Amino acid sequence: MHYDHVTGRRIPGWLFAALGVPLLLATALLVGHALTGTPAPTPVGAGPAPTGPASPRPSPVESVPPAAPAPADLPVVTYDPAPRGFPADPTPADTRQLREGARPDRKIPAYDAPGGRPRAFLAPTINDVPLTVPIVERRTGWTAVLLPSANRTVAWLPEGGWTTVALRDQIVVERRTHRLTWLRDGRAVHTWPVSLGMPGQLTPLGRTFILGRTPPPQDVYGGVDIFALGAIPDDPDAVPTGLRGAHIGLHTWYNDDTLGKNVTNGCIRLTRAAQRQLLAELSPGTALVVVDRR
Structure with missing residues (x-):
């Protein structure tokens, strides 16, 4: 039983190992490799109603809420x-494919609503990995957009400062x-x-995405790179004290004995062949949604 992740500032990353084997703490750096009117009656005394095509009614112009300036000291x-x-996220269990991503070209403010309050900045990279x-x-x-390092949460971006991919x-x-x-x-x-994930540390439901990848720090990971996801544990206090602040991971294991069971600390564990194929095919920003039943 294990939980895999990459940490933030001081240490590039810590990964959980299996429950029942010694807890493995090893650093690993994330690497890059992801909306007819009805005509008015003719007044009494007026002449006949004009004939010919009616003038088109003007379409309402959607108002664009302005983006409030972002304070420089936002996190x-x-x-x-x-x-x-x-x-x-208004539709966290939506399994329709998300076909576009936003890639910051510079540090950009993220808001809590269109025209709302700026809450934080999104940088072009997290741990040197392009975001x-x-x-x-x-x-x-x-x-x-789906917010990284949060579960079932979105942020609103104004135009400019990012590229659509x-x-x-x-x-x-x-x-x-x-x-x-x-x-x-x-x-x-x-x-x-x-x-x-095991009871008490279930794999979080909802939409998230592939944040980046990291080399395996120990042999128990089968010698195959690990995907770090944007999701974090729903209950951070359920994990060991020294390993809090982890992200959910998608990775393999040294054997396949527990496939089909709830035995991890929240991660998603699959075969080595499957993980290698996904590593070769998927890019950062790829959406991943966890549902109880599709």
Whole structure:
């Protein structure tokens, strides 16, 4: 039973090992490799109503709320838990594919609503890994993205300072059936069995995404790189004190004996062959959604 993650500021990353074997603490740096009117009656005494085509009614112009200036001392979203005050993802269990991501070109402010309050900055990298966040909604002048280092939370970005990138892939994880499905362009490519979080440390439900990857620090990870996700434990106090602040991970293990069981500290564990294939195909920003049942 284990929990895998990469930490933030002082130490590049710590990874959990299995429950029942010594807890493995090893540093690992994230590396880059992700909206007819009815004509008026003719007044009494007036002449006949004019004939010919009616003039088109003007379409209402959508108002674009301005972006309030962001104070320079706002916090920057890092690998540590994200600042509070951002809104909840309105559709966290939505399994429709997110086909676009936002990649910051510079440090950009993130708001709690269109025209709302700036709460934090998103930087171009987290732990030196280029950041791509999936786009979940667009409104005139504003774009909502999944917030890194938070669960089921979005942030709103004004125009400018970021680039739109295409996202072809998606991962759907079903907790009740312990099944992971990789989709490309909306079509299922492959399905594998997975191990998930134990009671009290369940794999968090909802939409998240691949934040980056890290080399395996110990042999128990099967010698295969690990994906760090944007999600964190739903209950940080449920993990060992020295390992709090971890992110959920997607990785393999040194054996496949526990596939299909709830035995991890929240991570998603699959076979080495499956992990190698995903590492070769998926890019940062790829959306991953965990549902009870698809």
